[in-house]
Amino acid sequence: MTTGSRKLNGAGKRSTRQRALIMDIIRRGQGHLDADEIFRRAREKEPRLSLSTVYRTLQMMKELDLIDELHFTESHHHYEVKPTREHHHLVCLGCGRVIEFDYPLSSYLKKEVPEAKGFEIEETEISVAGYCARCQRARR
Amino acid sequence: MTTGSRKLNGAGKRSTRQRALIMDIIRRGQGHLDADEIFRRAREKEPRLSLSTVYRTLQMMKELDLIDELHFTESHHHYEVKPTREHHHLVCLGCGRVIEFDYPLSSYLKKEVPEAKGFEIEETEISVAGYCARCQRARR
DNA sequence: AATGCTATTGCAAATCATTTGCAATAATAA
DNA sequence: TTATTATTGCAAATGATTTGCAATAGCATT
Numbered sequence: 001m002t003t004g005s006r007k008l009n010g011a012g013k014r015s016t017r018q019r020a021l022i023m024d025i026i027r028r029g030q031g032h033l034d035a036d037e038i039f040r041r042a043r044e045k046e047p048r049l050s051l052s053t054v055y056r057t058l059q060m061m062k063e064l065d066l067i068d069e070l071h072f073t074e075s076h077h078h079y080e081v082k083p084t085r086e087h088h089h090l091v092c093l094g095c096g097r098v099i100e101f102d103y104p105l106s107s108y109l110k111k112e113v114p115e116a117k118g119f120e121i122e123e124t125e126i127s128v129a130g131y132c133a134r135c136q137r138a139r140r
Numbered sequence: 141m142t143t144g145s146r147k148l149n150g151a152g153k154r155s156t157r158q159r160a161l162i163m164d165i166i167r168r169g170q171g172h173l174d175a176d177e178i179f180r181r182a183r184e185k186e187p188r189l190s191l192s193t194v195y196r197t198l199q200m201m202k203e204l205d206l207i208d209e210l211h212f213t214e215s216h217h218h219y220e221v222k223p224t225r226e227h228h229h230l231v232c233l234g235c236g237r238v239i240e241f242d243y244p245l246s247s248y249l250k251k252e253v254p255e256a257k258g259f260e261i262e263e264t265e266i267s268v269a270g271y272c273a274r275c276q277r278a279r280r
Numbered sequence: 281a282a283t284g285c286t287a288t289t290g291c292a293a294a295t296c297a298t299t300t301g302c303a304a305t306a307a308t309a310a
Numbered sequence: 311t312t313a314t315t316a317t318t319g320c321a322a323a324t325g326a327t328t329t330g331c332a333a334t335a336g337c338a339t340t
Contacts, residue, residue: 012316013316013317014306014307014308014315014316014317015307016306016307016316016317016318017306018317018318019317034297035297035298036297048318048319049318049319050318050319050320051297051298051319052298052299052300052318052319052320053317053318053319055297055298055299056299056317056318059298059299071211071212071213071267072211073211073263075215075296075297075326075327076296076297076298077297090255090256090259092259093262099255099259100255101249101253101254101255101256103252103253105266106268109268112243113241113243114241115230115239115240115241116230116241116268118272118273119230119232119239119268119270119271119272119273120270120271120276121268121269121270122233122269122270122271123213123268123269123270124266124267124268124269125266125267125268126245126264126265126266127211127264127265128245128246128249128256128259128261128263128264128265129261129262129263129264130259130260130261130262130263131259131260131262132258132259133258133259136260152287153287153288154286154287154288154335154336154337155336156287156288156289156335156336157335158288158289159288174326175326175327176326188289188290189289189290190289190290190291191290191326191327192289192290192291192327192328192329193288193289193290195326195327195328196288196289196328199327199328215297215298215325215326216325216326216327217326
């Protein structure tokens, strides 16, 4: 009954050791893990786990709305459990650190941006890249 | 002197037929073309052009700040000439249409989001996915 | 205009992230 | 406990992008 297994069963999916483990890692990882990092951490507990299982699980969790996929500047993606409050991400190009900030973009858009009025918004994502205070110092 | 060749020369780069063509296509494409689409259009004029040249050119234009790379929900990227006003994108999941809207996010962030204060912002990107008015009708 | 230096190109092969086919395995309902 | 079929691991496929290398073409100089 952890890890959304209720939602899994509800959708006619089976709740397996691998899926529980993967969801656990995503939750503990405080968001911002990529598929490969999830895979590496999962392997410590479950050495025979395959990368495809990770990808298949991520895919399914997205569809069940248990996790969000984040698109930073990189070519691969990052994952976090579905957040309660709408928030977005500052990514430091120096050290890779991710800082979250709350920001109710979608309601804002609907009020302020005429082009967004006729639009049925499914997903919003802000990503901001730059240098955190520490890395700014290091760059001088 | 078209197509940023001034900036090219300034950076000790050569201005070639392929580069001019690619930049031209990006400019005419009103933004929102991906590498492969740029390649297909460029081939009509320059049949021996290779895809690597397209990628190498995109890479360089990014570095010279002549173009921006956009990250929609998809796995590949899109490109547009560096815009004058800060704007962002609504992408329709139904028909793929891209609608631009002005929104001065970075100045807003600096004012309103405490976490962003210590940050030196290099790049901001909002992407909003959903269904445009037409596609909403079609889905019922 | 011809020459030489070296950046740039086209092509093929490599790489990275992700997806897929398939036979073996395991979760659930009967 | 058994039968059914979703799920897994593995290997091979795919899609996007990058890289090595020899041939070509800009451009500064003669």
